[in-house]
Amino acid sequence: xxxxxxxxxxxxxxxxxxxxxxxxxxxxxxxxxxxxxxxxxxxxxxxxxxxxxxxxxxxxxxxxxxxxxxxxxxxxxxxxxxxxxxxxxxxxxxxxxxxxxxxxxxxxxxxxxxxxxxxxxxxxxxxxxxxxxxxxxxxxxxxxxxxxxxxxxxxxxxxxxxxxxxxxxxxxxxxxxxxxxxxxxxxxxxxxxxxxxxxxxxxxxxxxxxxxxxxxxxxxxxxxxxxxxxxxxxxxxxxxxxxxxxxxxxxxxxxxxxxxxxxxxxxxxxxxxxxxxxxxxxxxxxxxxxxxxxxxxxxxxxxxxxxxxx
Amino acid sequence: xxxxxxxxxxxxxxxxxxxxxxxxxxxxxxxxxxxxxxxxxxxxxxxxxxxxxxxxxxxxxxxxxxxxxxxxxxxxxxxxxxxxxxxxxxxxxxxxxxxxxxxxxxxxxxxxxxxxxxxxxxxxxxxxxxxxxxxxxxxxxxxxxxxxxxxxxxxxxxxxxxxxxxxxxxxxxxxxxxxxxxxxxxxxxxxxxxxxxxxxxxxxxxxxxxxxxxxxxxxxxxxxxxxxxxxxxxxxxxxxxxxxxxxxxxxxxxxxxxxxxxxxxxxxxxxxxxxxxxxxxxxxxxxxxxxxxxxxxxxxxxxxxxxxxx
Numbered sequence: 001x002x003x004x005x006x007x008x009x010x011x012x013x014x015x016x017x018x019x020x021x022x023x024x025x026x027x028x029x030x031x032x033x034x035x036x037x038x039x040x041x042x043x044x045x046x047x048x049x050x051x052x053x054x055x056x057x058x059x060x061x062x063x064x065x066x067x068x069x070x071x072x073x074x075x076x077x078x079x080x081x082x083x084x085x086x087x088x089x090x091x092x093x094x095x096x097x098x099x100x101x102x103x104x105x106x107x108x109x110x111x112x113x114x115x116x117x118x119x120x121x122x123x124x125x126x127x128x129x130x131x132x133x134x135x136x137x138x139x140x141x142x143x144x145x146x147x148x149x150x151x152x153x154x155x156x157x158x159x160x161x162x163x164x165x166x167x168x169x170x171x172x173x174x175x176x177x178x179x180x181x182x183x184x185x186x187x188x189x190x191x192x193x194x195x196x197x198x199x200x201x202x203x204x205x206x207x208x209x210x211x212x213x214x215x216x217x218x219x220x221x222x223x224x225x226x227x228x229x230x231x232x233x234x235x236x237x238x239x240x241x242x243x244x245x246x247x248x249x250x251x252x253x254x255x256x257x258x259x260x261x262x263x264x265x266x267x268x269x270x271x272x273x274x275x276x277x278x279x280x281x282x283x284x285x286x287x288x289x290x291x292x293x294x295x296x297x298x299x300x301x302x303x304x305x306x307x308x309x310x
Numbered sequence: 311x312x313x314x315x316x317x318x319x320x321x322x323x324x325x326x327x328x329x330x331x332x333x334x335x336x337x338x339x340x341x342x343x344x345x346x347x348x349x350x351x352x353x354x355x356x357x358x359x360x361x362x363x364x365x366x367x368x369x370x371x372x373x374x375x376x377x378x379x380x381x382x383x384x385x386x387x388x389x390x391x392x393x394x395x396x397x398x399x400x401x402x403x404x405x406x407x408x409x410x411x412x413x414x415x416x417x418x419x420x421x422x423x424x425x426x427x428x429x430x431x432x433x434x435x436x437x438x439x440x441x442x443x444x445x446x447x448x449x450x451x452x453x454x455x456x457x458x459x460x461x462x463x464x465x466x467x468x469x470x471x472x473x474x475x476x477x478x479x480x481x482x483x484x485x486x487x488x489x490x491x492x493x494x495x496x497x498x499x500x501x502x503x504x505x506x507x508x509x510x511x512x513x514x515x516x517x518x519x520x521x522x523x524x525x526x527x528x529x530x531x532x533x534x535x536x537x538x539x540x541x542x543x544x545x546x547x548x549x550x551x552x553x554x555x556x557x558x559x560x561x562x563x564x565x566x567x568x569x570x571x572x573x574x575x576x577x578x579x580x581x582x583x584x585x586x587x588x589x590x591x592x593x594x595x596x597x598x599x600x601x602x603x604x605x606x607x608x609x610x611x612x613x614x615x616x617x618x619x620x
Binding site for chain 2: 078243
């Protein structure tokens with residue numbers, strides 16, 4: 001009887017670990033450091049050690065463990081092979097094969113953004129849906145696509161790079177990907193600051209944003225107080241994102257969009273600016289798509305990783 | 311032993327029918343009219359009759375028939391239910407259930423653009439690949455997405471509406487879908503004529519396009535003769551399409567793009583204009599995607615329909 005599984009979310013600084021019941025309760029949650037030195041060669045052995053110690057500590061039998069799901073920051077194909085993970089100093093690694101050898105357990109691996117999307121579908125903002133597009137608006141813009149309850153990884157594990165669709169010809173400074181004018185440059189937390197700076201520099205108009213630090217949070221706080229300049233920033237953000245999401249819907253025909261990441265803490269006011277633009281540009285059949293906020297925060301990765309093996 | 315299958319492509323005027331061997335040879339190919347009167351209620355019975363007659367005519371045993379695949383012009387979900395087909399005067403129809411009852415054979419149904427894409431993957435421009443995006447540049451711009459050798463239909467059967475992503479804010483006259491600025495309005499045969507008219511009206515510059523009818527064909531013929539105005543039209547067409555295809559690749563991570571439809575008759579010169587823009591905007595991992603021309607023409611639909619049941 002398989003009663004347990006592990007969900008592992010490998011980041012550049014720490015590895016988040018979760019022990020789950022197979023119905024989706026978190027029974028234990030802990031972190032270990034990501035040892036990225038020496039080409040990150042200790043990371044998987046450290047994770048395996050953490051899992052085996054937890055099994056021993058809890059007095060579990062390996063027969064009771066459905067498996068180990070693991071999310072990693074890079075493109076992972078359907079066979080669980082990662083092409084590279086810059087933040088971990090990894091080249092090509094067959095994660096599934098290595099982790100299965102290290103743990104003696106069944107292993108599945110996926111890209112961290114895709115895995116987080118699966119977590120939100122299972123126990124978060126996407127619960128009850130089967131076809132979902134998740135956008136994580138943080139320092140960058142991450143994307144995760146779920147089709148019929150499964151991660152859509154693409155031919156090389158690089159599907160769902162939603163932050164890197166081109167949306168603005170006028171941007172001439174490069175995105176982290178090397179291109180110019182990516183969605184990430186205008187719809188991430190960093191992108192919102194870019195838009196706010198542009199508006200602040202374009203005039204001497206008074207604004208709450210002229211006092212202190214400008215961040216995605218201060219922009220949306222000012223929007224809530226009716227600050228006209230901040231509202232223009234939100235309008236521009238919403239136009240870029242709503243239009244891009246309409247394109248994603250024309251391509252993918254999802255049931256729901258889930259929006260997560262630090263920017264989503266602004267709450268449902270985000271919808272006001274995104275959704276009116278979305279509806280303006282959406283193909284008729286896509287206008288009934290649901291919009292939800294992510295619910296699991298930083299735990300989405302361990303939830304999604306656990307779900308992969310169930 | 312299943313040695314045969316049928317591939318059916320239902321259009322607004324005629325139904326194309328094919329009898330195939332299960333290895334993919336066309337053994338027989340014929341057409342029947344699409345009787346769209348009375349809400350199109352005769353269409354499926356007519357198709358069933360055509361199939362059963364062919365089985366009798368050829369002296370086949372139903373046990374030898376793997377099944378019937380059928381492509382229809384409208385959104386078809388994974389269960390073979392179509393929501394509506396304007397050109398056939400159809401409302402919601404459970405095609406699989408009706409056709410199975412009418413023929414006693416296993417039936418699969420799909421959207422015609424998706425089915426044509428599957429045909430090109432099986433025996434046309436996409437042969438040897440498993441993950442493909444097909445663009446059909448005809449009167450409109452159709453799209454078909456294949457993932458791991460299967461049609462990607464989306465939650466409502468409306469995935470791959472690639473002609474209806476928004477690409478141009480300056481267009482204020484509506485597309486057939488009701489929105490303004492769709493890819494279809496600048497990258498279809500009709501869209502190329504729009505771009506050519508704009509260039510012709512913008513100046514008195516001499517051009518081969520000033521003599522006689524302007525069409526996608528005359529534009530690309532003039533491009534081949536070095537006509538500067540026609541080249542500007544091709545550049546604009548290529549910029550819109552290449553940029554949009556870079557977005558599709560960031561979302562879907564395909565192995566190959568296949569370009570079909572009347573515009574594709576211009577041949578590989580199309581690539582020159584599409585690909586340089588594609589490469590400029592593509593996410594790094596997507597720059598190695600292959601570009602191919604469709605090969606099956608109007609037969610792609612019957613090939614893809616046949617492949618659905620194999």
